[in-house]
Amino acid sequence: MWIPEKIADVDFPDDVSVRSYEGALNVILPNLWLSHDGLIFGLATGAVVRLIAPLLQDKATDPAVVVVDEAGKFVISLCGGHQGGGDRLTQTISHCLNAAPILTGAVNRSALPGVDVLGQPFGWHKGSGDWTGVAAAIARSEPVQVIQEAGSDLWQHQLPSDHSLQLGWPEISSSPPEQPSPQARIWISPIRRRFAPHSNMPKVQWHPRVLWVGIGCERGTSQALMEDAIASTFQSRHLATEAIAGIATLDIKGDEIGLQQLCRDHNWPIRYFSAEDLRVVPVPRPSGAVQQAVGTPSVAEAAATLAALQSSALLNLSDKNDLSSSEPLLCTAKQIFRQPNQRGAVTLAIAQAEREFTDRIGHLSLVGIGPGSLSQITPAAKAAISQADAVIGYGLYIDLIRPLFRPGQIVESMPITQEQQRAERAIALADWGLNVAVISSGDCGIYGMAGLVLETLQARNWNGRQPTVETLPGISALQAAAARIGAPLMHDFCAISLSDLLTPWTVIEKRLHAAATADFVVALYNPRSQKRIEQIAIAQRIFAQHRQPNTPVAIVRSVYRPEEAIVLTTVTDMLSYPIDMLTTVIIGNRSTRIYGNTVITPRGYGVEG
Ligand code: SAH
Numbered sequence: 378m379w380i381p382e383k384i385a386d387v388d389f390p391d392d393v394s395v396r397s398y399e400g401a402l403n404v405i406l407p408n409l410w411l412s413h414d415g416l417i418f419g420l421a422t423g424a425v426v427r428l429i430a431p432l433l434q435d436k437a438t439d440p441a442v443v444v445v446d447e448a449g450k451f452v453i454s455l456c457g458g459h460q461g462g463g464d465r466l467t468q469t470i471s472h473c474l475n476a477a478p479i480l481t482g483a484v485n486r487s488a489l490p491g492v493d494v495l496g497q498p499f500g501w502h503k504g505s506g507d508w509t510g511v512a513a514a515i516a517r518s519e520p521v522q523v524i525q526e527a528g529s530d531l532w533q534h535q536l537p538s539d540h541s542l543q544l545g546w547p548e549i550s551s552s553p554p555e556q557p558s559p560q561a562r563i564w565i566s567p568i569r570r571r572f573a574p575h576s577n578m579p580k581v582q583w584h585p586r587v588l589w590v591g592i593g594c595e596r597g598t599s600q601a602l603m604e605d606a607i608a609s610t611f612q613s614r615h616l617a618t619e620a621i622a623g624i625a626t627l628d629i630k631g632d633e634i635g636l637q638q639l640c641r642d643h644n645w646p647i648r649y650f651s652a653e654d655l656r657v658v659p660v661p662r663p664s665g666a667v668q669q670a671v672g673t674p675s676v677a678e679a680a681a682t683l684a685a686l687q688s689s690a691l692l693n694l695s696d697k698n699d700l701s702s703s704e705p706l707l708c709t710a711k712q713i714f715r716q717p718n719q720r721g722a723v724t725l726a727i728a729q730a731e732r733e734f735t736d737r738i739g740h741l742s743l744v745g746i747g748p749g750s751l752s753q754i755t756p757a758a759k760a761a762i763s764q765a766d767a768v769i770g771y772g773l774y775i776d777l778i779r780p781l782f783r784p785g786q787i788v789e790s791m792p793i794t795q796e797q798q799r800a801e802r803a804i805a806l807a808d809w810g811l812n813v814a815v816i817s818s819g820d821c822g823i824y825g826m827a828g829l830v831l832e833t834l835q836a837r838n839w840n841g842r843q844p845t846v847e848t849l850p851g852i853s854a855l856q857a858a859a860a861r862i863g864a865p866l867m868h869d870f871c872a873i874s875l876s877d878l879l880t881p882w883t884v885i886e887k888r889l890h891a892a893a894t895a896d897f898v899v900a901l902y903n904p905r906s907q908k909r910i911e912q913i914a915i916a917q918r919i920f921a922q923h924r925q926p927n928t929p930v931a932i933v934r935s936v937y938r939p940e941e942a943i944v945l946t947t948v949t950d951m952l953s954y955p956i957d958m959l960t961t962v963i964i965g966n967r968s969t970r971i972y973g974n975t976v977i978t979p980r981g982y983g984v985e986g
Contacts, residue, residue: 379405403428415441415457415466422453429456437493437503441466445474453479459491465764468783472759488537489515490785492563496583498766498787498811499529500735501565502619503583506572510579514561515541522559526566527620528585528733531767531787567620567708567729569611584619585733588708589648589688591625591681591726592636593667598721600635600642606714606723614709616727622734623648625684627655627676635721646734648684655679661710677711681728689731706730735810739844741803742813743827745820745851749777749938753857758849762814769803770816770826777938778816787811800829804837807844820853824874824902854961855900858933861943863975865931865963868982869897875912876903882912889916893923898969898978901962913956920948920964929965929976932956945971 378395380387385397398405409416410432418425425444433439433456441463444453452474454467464480471478482491492511493503514521522543525533533544542563543556564570564582572580590607611618623646630636631649640647652672660682663674673679685706711726742761747753759781762768767787768775775790782788787806791799803815817825827848834846859866871892877885892899899920905913920928930951932944944954948964956962969978 379409403431407432410440413440415443415462417443417445417466417470419445419447422455425455436460443467443470445470445476449474450476451479452476454481458482459494465783468763469760472763472781473756475756488784489540489542490532490535492581495532495563495785496528496565496585498532498735499585499733500737500810501528501583501585501733502617504564504569504581504617504619506581507579508581511561511563511581514579519560520557521561521563523563523565526564526568527587527729528565528583532785535785535787567617568615569617569619570615582617584617586620586622586736587685587730587733588616588620589622589625589681589684589728589730591677591679591684591711591728592630593627593676593680593711593724594630594633594636595721595723596633598633598635598723599719600638602714602716602719602721603635603639603723605716605719606712606725609714610709610712610725610727614727616708621645622688622730623684625650625680627652627671627673627680629671644736646736648680648687650680650683654683658682661707675711677724677726678707678728681726682706685728685730688734732809737810738842739807739810740812741807741815741830741844741846743821743825743830743846743848744814744816745822745825745849745853746774746778746816746818747852748819748854748857748936751778751780753852753937754778755849755851758851761847761849762816764812765814766811767803767806768814768816769799769806771799771818774816774818777818796826796829797833800826800833803830804833804844813844817851818854819857820851822848822850823853823872854902854933854936855963857936858900858931858961858963861933861936861941862931862945862963863972863977865929865965865969865976865978866898866900867978867980868966868968870900871897872900872902873916874902875905875916876909877912885912886915886919889919893920896923896966898966899964901964903958904960904962905956906958913962914952917948917952924948924964924967928967929969929971931963931976932960933963934960936961945974945976 378393380395380397382397382399389395406428422444429442436457437460439457439461441457441461442455443463443466444455452467452471454463457463464482467478467480492515493508511521518541520541520543524545536542543559561578562580565585566582567584567588570582607618624640625648628649628651655673655675658679660675660678662678667676668674706728707726708729709727711724713722713724715722742765744758744761746758762778762781763783769789771793772790775788803813807813815826815830819825821827855872873885873888873892875885901916926947926949928948930946930948932946932951932954934942946954965976965978968982969976
């Protein structure tokens, strides 16, 4: 954080790094402009506009510029809204400050993802095109044709129902006659299209990184020869080098300097395979000489194929049963390159993966969204939800937080019973590189998804770093219910879930007895479902045995939701009122009392306790 020197003696919390500047801000701003992804100004918008005007270059490279008013009521996404990430940053800050986000881009009106950020979650590379022209056509709700030949189509499932995109895979890409003729076109493909410079129709192209380049080479082959081989193969096949996912080769090439340098310069990962792995891959052009030299009849073709299969998660290398279908993955059979003035020789083949390489380390946020109202979600949880590429949760909870979603965010709701599937899906997306928020009602770690996700990760030998995981606490039902009825949890308390789906009933019953005898205040979760009706009656009998008949009981249903209903009753009468899966039942201890509409458990038992 930068502040003017004249107020540098103001105290800030220790964890805020504060630096002061002398004189005018416009002296230091040019450097900050170049070194930062986003700049947040606490100044008048007019002053910010004047400050940044000389620095603005191009929306593809400019940082995000966000302005927060002095009172912290508004957060304005001033520029760099899409590619600079300004809109996302604005939403995150506004959640943290509880302020109103001001987003004025056309995307926000149309609820469509910006065409210039469409492929960002999936690591696609932007190709050439008239990005402003296509964005303008979308903003005018004109028909825009999308031809997607590769890469994830998850984004397509998130479009608002009234969108004006004409979606189609290649076979059906020619618009049926009843569709209005498109005014712009988006290509999503590993192929590089050359757009006619004077065409009236604006077009853009995204390149998902689906191409694995298999390389075999003589020892000491120069980087330049490899560069030439890749450039000429891609050009002759009309493929985009932006669509390269990475390089695949034989493991003994780990010290091949030209190859290493090539990958470093282009930021390409290298996948190494042993001769043993490569040997079993059926390839169009096996070579006896290569077999003699390195123990596999193919390096380039086999390595490209294996990398493509692995990247699509179709293949676990310990299970090589079915490689027979791998041949069609190759988009080019191997070619050998030599040049008179270059050292060595390189063999090159290209295989296309079904799934793109994102080049991102995924992240899982395990988020508790509180009992139901947006006002009861922590700012950190809101920020995690708005930052996520994908949000996964049970349908009812997804609906509760719908206002927090951004256009283009992947939102997947699943039925209540599919917790394990939800966990697996979230992990699969995070493994692939996405930032995924898994949401639970209340707190994520109290009968929520957090444990399940962590258990599933552990079962897969998670290394603790890929994906990264953060748990964001939420207000649990027992806290929310308690707050609405007074202060029933002021003395020792516990929570018991009456659901015997995952815990044997004998264990639950034992805990009910223990809690009842030990005089805990108890919050009963999952008290009764349509099929499970006996458990709450048994619980009532147990507590009636150990507590006075008039011990206060609160039946709190859908707390902090529009349908909220609260009944204060006693342990004797509690079964006379409706109790269901949206209810938490709080049973008082021996000193809990009702005063008007308020339940109070004294902090201690007093002298006689
Ligand atoms: N993770 C959640 C609990 C999920 S188990 C939390 O920390 O609150 C589901 C049970 O939680 C429900 O059967 C009900 O007993 C309780 N519950 C969740 N939301 C509730 C609400 N808004 N009002 C009352 N009870 C609620």
